[in-house]
Amino acid sequence: xxxxxxxxxxxxxxxxxxxxxxxxxxxxxxxxxxxxxxxxxxxxxxxxxxxxxxxxxxxxxxxxxxxxxxxxxxxxxxxxxxxxxxxxxxxxxxxxxxxxxxxxxxxxxxxxxxxxxxxxxxxxxxxxxxxxxxxxxxxxxxxxxxxxxxxxxxxxxxxxxxxxxxxxxxxxxxxxxxxxxxxxxxxxxxxxxxxxxxxxxxxxxxxxxxxxxxxxxxxxxxxxxxxxxxxxxxxxx
Amino acid sequence: xxxxxxxxxxxxxxxxxxxxxxxxxxxxxxxxxxxxxxxxxxxxxxxxxxxxxxxxxxxxxxxxxxxxxxxxxxxxxxxxxxxxxxxxxxxxxxxxxxxxxxxxxxxxxxxxxxxxxxxxxxxxxxxxxxxxxxxxxxxxxxxxxxxxxxxxxxxxxxxxxxxxxxxxxxxxxxxxxxxxxxxxxxxxxxxxxxxxxxxxxxxxxxxxxxxxxxxxxxxxxxxxxxxxxxxxxxxxx
Numbered sequence: 001x002x003x004x005x006x007x008x009x010x011x012x013x014x015x016x017x018x019x020x021x022x023x024x025x026x027x028x029x030x031x032x033x034x035x036x037x038x039x040x041x042x043x044x045x046x047x048x049x050x051x052x053x054x055x056x057x058x059x060x061x062x063x064x065x066x067x068x069x070x071x072x073x074x075x076x077x078x079x080x081x082x083x084x085x086x087x088x089x090x091x092x093x094x095x096x097x098x099x100x101x102x103x104x105x106x107x108x109x110x111x112x113x114x115x116x117x118x119x120x121x122x123x124x125x126x127x128x129x130x131x132x133x134x135x136x137x138x139x140x141x142x143x144x145x146x147x148x149x150x151x152x153x154x155x156x157x158x159x160x161x162x163x164x165x166x167x168x169x170x171x172x173x174x175x176x177x178x179x180x181x182x183x184x185x186x187x188x189x190x191x192x193x194x195x196x197x198x199x200x201x202x203x204x205x206x207x208x209x210x211x212x213x214x215x216x217x218x219x220x221x222x223x224x225x226x227x228x229x230x231x232x233x234x235x236x237x
Numbered sequence: 238x239x240x241x242x243x244x245x246x247x248x249x250x251x252x253x254x255x256x257x258x259x260x261x262x263x264x265x266x267x268x269x270x271x272x273x274x275x276x277x278x279x280x281x282x283x284x285x286x287x288x289x290x291x292x293x294x295x296x297x298x299x300x301x302x303x304x305x306x307x308x309x310x311x312x313x314x315x316x317x318x319x320x321x322x323x324x325x326x327x328x329x330x331x332x333x334x335x336x337x338x339x340x341x342x343x344x345x346x347x348x349x350x351x352x353x354x355x356x357x358x359x360x361x362x363x364x365x366x367x368x369x370x371x372x373x374x375x376x377x378x379x380x381x382x383x384x385x386x387x388x389x390x391x392x393x394x395x396x397x398x399x400x401x402x403x404x405x406x407x408x409x410x411x412x413x414x415x416x417x418x419x420x421x422x423x424x425x426x427x428x429x430x431x432x433x434x435x436x437x438x439x440x441x442x443x444x445x446x447x448x449x450x451x452x453x454x455x456x457x458x459x460x461x462x463x464x465x466x467x468x469x470x471x472x473x474x
Contacts, residue, residue: 056330058365062299069306070326073319082310082317089307093293127364128295128387150365 003233004117004191005166009143010175011123011130013197014222015110016137017101022064023199025091029068032084036076046071047202054203058150060126065092096129100136103197105223112226114142121146122160122173124180152180154187161188174225178206182216191215191232195222240470241354241428242403246380247412248360248367250434251459252347253374254338259301260436262328266305269321273313283308284439291440295387297363302329333366337373340434342460349463351379358383359397359410361417389417391424398425411462415443419453428452428469432459 012018026046030039037045050067057063068088072080113119121143123130130148134140145164149156161171168189175181176197185192186209194208194217209216217228249255263283267276274282287304294300305325309317350356358380360367367385371377382401386393398408405426412418413434422429423446431445431454446453454465 053330056333057299058363062294062303065303066299066326066329069322073323076319078318078320078323080319081315082313082319082322083315085306085319085322086310086315089303092303093290096293126295127385131387148364150368 003170004172004229005170006120006144006164007113007117007172007174007229008120008122009110010173010177010181011121011133012125013176013199014103014174014181014195015106015121015139016103016133019197019199019201021095021098022201025064025068025095028091029072029088032087033072033075033080036079042071042075045075049074051203058126059124060129061092061095062126062129064095065089096132100133102137102139104221106139109222109225110139110142113229117229118144120144120164122149122152122157123147124149124152152177152184154184157184157188157190161190174222176200177204178208179204183209186213186216189215191217193217193219193225193228195219240407241409241466242407243357243381243401244350244354244409244411244466245357245359246347247410247414247418248358248370249362250413250436251340251411251418251432252343252358252376253340253370256434256436256438258332258335259438262301262305262332265328266309266325269324270309270312270317273316279308279312282312286311288440295363296361297366298329298332299363301332302326333369337370339374339376341458343376346459346462347376347379350466354466355381357381357401359386359389359394360384361386361389389414389421391421394421394425394427398427411459413437414441415445416441420446423450423453426452428454430454430456430462430465432456 009015026043029046030042033042046067049071050064053063053067057066065088069085072085072088110119119142121134125148127148134146140146147160161168172191172193173181173185174193174195176195178194182192182194183206192215219225219228246252263280266283267279270279283304286308287301290300290304294303302325306322309322309325347356356379358371364385371383377383384397398405409428409430410418410422411430411432413432415431419429419431420443429452456462456465
């Protein structure tokens with residue numbers, strides 16, 4: 001009774017905590033620059049720098065670190081000390097070395113689902129960082145395919161589905177980001193399960209699809225997924 | 238009469254120029270720090286930092302930029318100005334935005350070979366940067382598979398060969414780096430063609446295999462590859 005050929009998961013903030021590492025570093029960053037500007041202005045300028053730099057640096061911790069450095073220099077008009085810049089580089093290393101903390105239900109649900117469906121990870125960010133986290137998570141063995149991509153676009157999903165010969169109607173994506181994990185998959189005619197994370201980076205926000213959009217589901221946590229899958233696969237028969 | 242199921246190419250400094258962008262930036266870096274240290278010492282310290290940081294940052298331009306910044310702070314004992322650090326960030330952007338310059342013979346040989354053999358790219362570095370370069374090169378359409386990996390190890394090649402169901406004896410890798418492109422492939426029993434580039438990063442140097450090592454070939458340029466392939470495939474019959 002498998003109606004999905006593949007169930008794919010986003011990784012950061014879907015399988016394990018990630019955004020709070022960025023939020024923590026960003027908090028330290030506003031403290032570092034506290035004598036120059038208020039936190040809101042710092043956060044706003046940082047965001048502008050990050051968005052501007054995506055075209056050069058892409059996503060991930062290294063890109064974030066370079067944007068922090070650039071913003072610090074800009075906002076202090078060059079008065080930030082190089083020792084403080086070294087602190088930023090050290091934050092990046094700390095972020096990259098931090099333990100992987102699985103989100104609730106992940107350690108039970110993923111092994112359980114992997115015995116019923118072929119599972120896949122589709123994640124974006126730094127190649128080495130993502131590989132390291134998958135290794136640290138101990139979850140790698142439950143996923144048939146792991147795809148680390150530079151962007152999650154409609155074309156990107158189309159290419160992946162072609163690569164694995166999956167019809168969109170038999171594909172489900174689960175993730176915390178509406179623009180990256182949900183909207184492009186729905187547009188292709190796939191199913192998409194949105195599980196919001198406690199923090200959402202502004203760049204990953206988007207308007208929610210209508211609740212009754214075909215193939216669109218919203219859950220509070222991964223623990224609710226098996227019941228949803230049961231409901232969907234039974235309805236379809 | 239195809240005896241190779243796949244011919245795989247490294248990208249940076251095998252299909253297009255790359256290392257000279259790093260060398261150029263490194264030259265500017267020694268000039269930036271000229272009042273503190275002599276170029277040899279700077280290059281040596283930078284190399285130590287890069288090697289130490291590979292575990293955190295992996296390979297590629299962003300990793301290089303963060304190591305340049307860290308080395309500059311260390312070697313000037315924090316006296317480098319943040320304006321100068323911004324210069325380093327700008328070099329990184331310039332490197333990432335620079336045009337892709339194909340190496341000699343590439344634009345003729347790759348299309349020609351692609352009509353005879355399934356071709357693959359196996360390259361390491363930043364995901365987005367490598368994708369961008371493949372796009373800019375215009376060569377993407379000649380390669381059946383493109384694999385961007387974080388490291389080129391024996392285990393990595395083994396996994397790729399398994400993924401594409403290729404026997405090592407029917408696999409050929411072509412590249413400029415002995416430790417990344419040649420030695421692991423020979424160890425697996427594959428064929429490997431070393432085409433040295435004009436500059437080799439110290440980290441990518443290794444002792445050459447004996448000239449008569451089974452499956453090992455050395456060429457001066459890619460223009461010599463078709464003749465070598467002809468020779469190998471005819472001998473094998």
